[in-house]
Every structure is written in structure tokens, then in C-alpha cells.
Amino acid sequence: MNYHENGRKIFIEPLTRTTRASCIYGYRVPALDKLDLYTDQISEEDAVLDLSDSGDGPVSFLVFIGPADFVPLGKAIKLTYDAEGYSVAISVDGAPFQVPTGYETHFITFTPEEGHFLKQQMAEDQAMIAYHQAIIGSTEPILYQPNGDGVIRLIFSVQMRIAPKFKSELIDPELYVSDQDVQRDGRSEKVMLKFKVRNRNTGQIIRRQVAVKSIELDARL
Known part of the structure; x- marks a missing residue:
């Protein structure tokens, strides 16, 4: 806290x-x-x-x-x-x-002088995964629907060694995810990333749920 x-x-x-x-x-x-x-x-x-x-x-x-x-x-x-x-x-x-x-x-x-413990009991990355898994009731990767800005959050099932490379394939071939639309935060990049989906022809950001064929996260050396 x-x-x-x-x-x-x-x-x-x-x-x-x-x-x-x-x-x-x-x-x-x-x-x-x-x-x-x-x-x-x-x-x-x-x-x-x-x-x-x-x-x-x-x-x-x-x-x-x-x-x-x-x-x-x-x-x-x-x-x-x-x-x-x-x-x-x-x-x-x-x-x-x-x-x-x-x-x-x-x-x-x-504000209190101290809490129940002298040090953090769970790493911030792991706490984020546990929180979202509790909300959804699943230990699988969690893919949220886009918000009003078209930003989709992906919560990993486990903490990665490093921020993974991201590759996705969507059902609709007219839609895609550009590398420039993948967002990372230094505090959470090992457990979460955000991205936007666009129309290939118009470049328009898609603000509705889209069907995903596959997502690949690669954290190898």
C-alpha cells in the first residue's frame, strides 16, 4: 500500500x-x-x-x-x-x-505507521495475475473485450521471464494488429499487454469484440 x-x-x-x-x-x-x-x-x-x-x-x-x-x-x-x-x-x-x-x-x-508485514508478500506481477484470475474464475490467459478506445487487455496465465514477443491471427482477414498498436508497461510487461485491432483497408480502430484465431507469446532467448 x-x-x-x-x-x-x-x-x-x-x-x-x-x-x-x-x-x-x-x-x-x-x-x-x-x-x-x-x-x-x-x-x-x-x-x-x-x-x-x-x-x-x-x-x-x-x-x-x-x-x-x-x-x-x-x-x-x-x-x-x-x-x-x-x-x-x-x-x-x-x-x-x-x-x-x-x-x-x-x-x-x-496513515498507519506499519502494516501486518515488514515486506511485500507477493510480487506485483503475480498479484496482478492472481487478481484477474479471481475475477474471471480461470487460470487460462484472459482476453478482455475492447474498451471505449478499442484497447484490448491480455493477462498471461503465468509470469514470463521477459516481456514476450506478441503475434496474433484473427478470424477476419480484414482485421489485423500492428506492432505499433501493441502497448506495454514496464511494471507489468511480463504479465500483461494491451493492443488495438484495425481494419486493413481503412486503418480504423475496431471498438467491438473480434474473433481471435490464435495468439502467440514468445519469451525465448
């Missing part, structure tokens, strides 16, 4: 292997009436946390990541990701945490 606000980081369990709760963030407001009023229509998907009995003083909120069956204490909102096996909860701290003199009217954020 990296905190860009202060450069600090802590180590907790990988999301897909979460077995215990971790407090990852805190937020203290000097008073609820200092927050912006939400005036839009509340939809059925919105969660509402009733704080009408919190009084006029400061209120602290804590953010937790825990297993899917984690039960937060007190007033809380919980979002569960069943396929991935974890949950995120925001709870109201029973006693607002103390702040230095002179900061009582400030909005204060809190």
Missing part, C-alpha cells in the same frame, strides 16, 4: 488472499457541517451512512480492507468483492483521534 501524500508505504496481504482486516486510512473532519452538502438525487446503488446523531464536534472515519466476511464495528458501510475474496469498509471511529494544538479546525488524514 503506497501513500502518495507522504511517501510512506505499508505491507498487507494481497487482496485475493486477504484473511484479516487492515486499517489503511483515516480521515478526521472538524465538524460534519464543514463538509459539502450532496444535493443530487440518491440512487438505489448509493449507500447512506446516517450520522445525524454525531453532534457538532469532530468525526473520524476509518477505511479497512478485510476478508469478504469481515464485520466492521459500529456504524459502517461495507463493499464486498465476493469473487476476489475481500471487502472494503468505511466506519465511524467511536472516538475522533486527537490532533496537535492549533489543528482542531483542520481536515486531517491519517
Whole structure:
């Protein structure tokens, strides 16, 4: 867990292997009436946390990541990701945490000093594969449908030794993948790549799902 606000980081369990709760963030407001009023229509998907009995003083909120069956204490909102096996909860701290003199009217954020571990428990590459395999429920390579920009993500089934060469063959001979349309990220190039499909005649990017005949990934010397 990296905190860009202060450069600090802590180590907790990988999301897909979460077995215990971790407090990852805190937020203290000097008073609820200092927050912006939400005036839009509340939809059925919105969660509402009733704080009408919190009084006029400061209120602290804590953010937790825990297993899917984690039960937060007190007033809380919980979002569960069943396929991935974890949950995120925001709870109201029973006693607002103390702040230095002179900061009582400030909005204060809190980050923990340390997590459950002293070092990372799973390599970032492997964590990415595990996460997507949990979502899809498969250990095979995962090919996502194109997004609005026509970008298709391919998640490898295992981590490659190096960023592999990519070769594809599509069912429709009028469609192709250019080397210039293959996108790689230095942090994930051993487990994922992105690409776009184009029409050979017009060069137009195809933004719909296309039938793939074969994909070859080559990471040999």
C-alpha cells in the first residue's frame, strides 16, 4: 500500500488472499457541517451512512480492507468483492483521534505507521495475475473485450521471464494488429499487454469484440 501524500508505504496481504482486516486510512473532519452538502438525487446503488446523531464536534472515519466476511464495528458501510475474496469498509471511529494544538479546525488524514508485514508478500506481477484470475474464475490467459478506445487487455496465465514477443491471427482477414498498436508497461510487461485491432483497408480502430484465431507469446532467448 503506497501513500502518495507522504511517501510512506505499508505491507498487507494481497487482496485475493486477504484473511484479516487492515486499517489503511483515516480521515478526521472538524465538524460534519464543514463538509459539502450532496444535493443530487440518491440512487438505489448509493449507500447512506446516517450520522445525524454525531453532534457538532469532530468525526473520524476509518477505511479497512478485510476478508469478504469481515464485520466492521459500529456504524459502517461495507463493499464486498465476493469473487476476489475481500471487502472494503468505511466506519465511524467511536472516538475522533486527537490532533496537535492549533489543528482542531483542520481536515486531517491519517496513515498507519506499519502494516501486518515488514515486506511485500507477493510480487506485483503475480498479484496482478492472481487478481484477474479471481475475477474471471480461470487460470487460462484472459482476453478482455475492447474498451471505449478499442484497447484490448491480455493477462498471461503465468509470469514470463521477459516481456514476450506478441503475434496474433484473427478470424477476419480484414482485421489485423500492428506492432505499433501493441502497448506495454514496464511494471507489468511480463504479465500483461494491451493492443488495438484495425481494419486493413481503412486503418480504423475496431471498438467491438473480434474473433481471435490464435495468439502467440514468445519469451525465448
